[in-house]
Amino acid sequence: MQHYPSQLLERAVDEFSKLPGIGSKTAMRLVLHLLRQDVRAVETFGQSIIRLRQEVKFCRQCHNISDTDLCDICANPRRDHATICVVENIQDVMAIENTQQYRGTYHVLGGVISPMDGIGPSDLQIASLVERVHQGDVREVILALSPTMEGDATNFYLYRKLADTDVKITVIARGVAQNDELQYTDEVTLGRSIVNRTPFNINQ
Amino acid sequence: MQHYPSQLLERAVDEFSKLPGIGSKTAMRLVLHLLRQDVRAVETFGQSIIRLRQEVKFCRQCHNISDTDLCDICANPRRDHATICVVENIQDVMAIENTQQYRGTYHVLGGVISPMDGIGPSDLQIASLVERVHQGDVREVILALSPTMEGDATNFYLYRKLADTDVKITVIARGVAQNDELQYTDEVTLGRSIVNRTPFNINQ
Numbered sequence: 422m423q424h425y426p427s428q429l430l431e432r433a434v435d436e437f438s439k440l441p442g443i444g445s446k447t448a449m450r451l452v453l454h455l456l457r458q459d460v461r462a463v464e465t466f467g468q469s470i471i472r473l474r475q476e477v478k479f480c481r482q483c484h485n486i487s488d489t490d491l492c493d494i495c496a497n498p499r500r501d502h503a504t505i506c507v508v509e510n511i512q513d514v515m516a517i518e519n520t521q522q523y524r525g526t527y528h529v530l531g532g533v534i535s536p537m538d539g540i541g542p543s544d545l546q547i548a549s550l551v552e553r554v555h556q557g558d559v560r561e562v563i564l565a566l567s568p569t570m571e572g573d574a575t576n577f578y579l580y581r582k583l584a585d586t587d588v589k590i591t592v593i594a595r596g597v598a599q600n601d602e603l604q605y606t607d608e609v610t611l612g613r614s615i616v617n618r619t620p621f622n623i624n625q
Numbered sequence: 626m627q628h629y630p631s632q633l634l635e636r637a638v639d640e641f642s643k644l645p646g647i648g649s650k651t652a653m654r655l656v657l658h659l660l661r662q663d664v665r666a667v668e669t670f671g672q673s674i675i676r677l678r679q680e681v682k683f684c685r686q687c688h689n690i691s692d693t694d695l696c697d698i699c700a701n702p703r704r705d706h707a708t709i710c711v712v713e714n715i716q717d718v719m720a721i722e723n724t725q726q727y728r729g730t731y732h733v734l735g736g737v738i739s740p741m742d743g744i745g746p747s748d749l750q751i752a753s754l755v756e757r758v759h760q761g762d763v764r765e766v767i768l769a770l771s772p773t774m775e776g777d778a779t780n781f782y783l784y785r786k787l788a789d790t791d792v793k794i795t796v797i798a799r800g801v802a803q804n805d806e807l808q809y810t811d812e813v814t815l816g817r818s819i820v821n822r823t824p825f826n827i828n829q
Binding site: 424425426427428429430432433435436439440441442443447449450451452453454455456458460463464465466467468469470471472473474475476477478485486487488492493494510511512514515518519 | 628629630631632633634636637639640643644645646647651653654655656657658659660662664667668669670671672673674675676677678679680681682689690691692696697698714715716718719722723
């Protein structure tokens with residue numbers, strides 16, 4: 422048992438240690454760093470987290486994190502609202518946005534179906550996706566979930582759920598990643614990259 | 626440039642990224658973890674840090690972190706107040722306390738003399754140490770600074786500063802660490818461990 426010279430210190434270190442991947446030594450280092458900062462800077466730090474948690478909203482349409490009821494992407498008339506890209510979480514939205522290759526909208530499921538972790542369809546934003554597709558003028562649903570067993574199972578579940586609509590359902594391409602070495606690429610990926618080969622494009 | 630779907634999110638991630646060793650990806654992961662926690666838990670987290678910074682005190686005698694004007698160790702009549710162990714920082718106090726081998730008091734310098742980093746004697750709690758030694762019934766000052774060039778230089782500086790007193794000045798033992806392999810121990814340490822050998826003690 423570590424002996425702390427101050428209860429305030431112990432409490433702050435304890436709180437930091439609760440964060441994933443932060444052990445008690447790292448927590449101590451972070452807290453002592455904050456102790457050396459200006460009082461105002463530390464207040465800003467603490468308040469930024471408290472405010473985020475208190476005031477953050479989730480878009481009522483796509484469930485992405487947002488400062489407003491309808492997120493910037495859903496509210497943007499210049500985005501293609503007939504295309505919905507289904508992702509697991511908000512990091513995936515940010516990652517796809519960063520590619521600057523997509524002009525449609527999103528739907529954040531909040532995870533994938535994973536019976537092992539006790540996550541069923543009703544724990545995810547699936548009903549609202551089905552409703553969105555049934556209601557609106559949606560032409561295409563792009564499934565952009567993790568290329569894992571759970572992701573595949575969720576893809577299949579969504580495909581079945583949307584089978585009665587005439588919306589086009591696509592899945593993001595799987596294949597070798599940029600700069601990957603073929604000899605170290607797993608068989609499934611390499612095999613699929615040959616089966617799903619695309620016409621050579623000089624601009625790609 | 627990362628595109629954030631929420632300013633509140635961006636601000637919180639920015640604040641976390643300022644911490645040492647926390648990159649923007651880790652910051653995002655930590656913030657999203659906090660977002661999934663209870664509002665109350667996040668308030669407790671933020672407040673624990675703000676309160677620590679606002680209310681923390683440093684012991685007026687040894688400069689260790691403390692919740693009171695005089696720290697628990699300095700205020701404890703059962704500690705040996707005639708012995709002062711000089712350390713760089715409060716982690717060193719905690720480390721020595723954890724050994725349960727020391728019953729004296731401490732003096733936290735706040736670093737070591739390091740001209741390269743612009744740290745001179747006046748940036749450290751040296752004057753107050755000299756004052757403590759001159760004033761009180763101090764018998765021994767134990768120098769427990771880093772075994773580095775800067776630590777050694779600081780030891781030498783303190784030795785000179787206290788030379789006009791009849792206090793005994795000692796340095797913590799340097800030698801091979803528990804479970805170290807001799808063949809991988811550096812020459813200086815191994816050489817010193819032979820020169821400063823101690824009588825064999827069956828209880829050690």
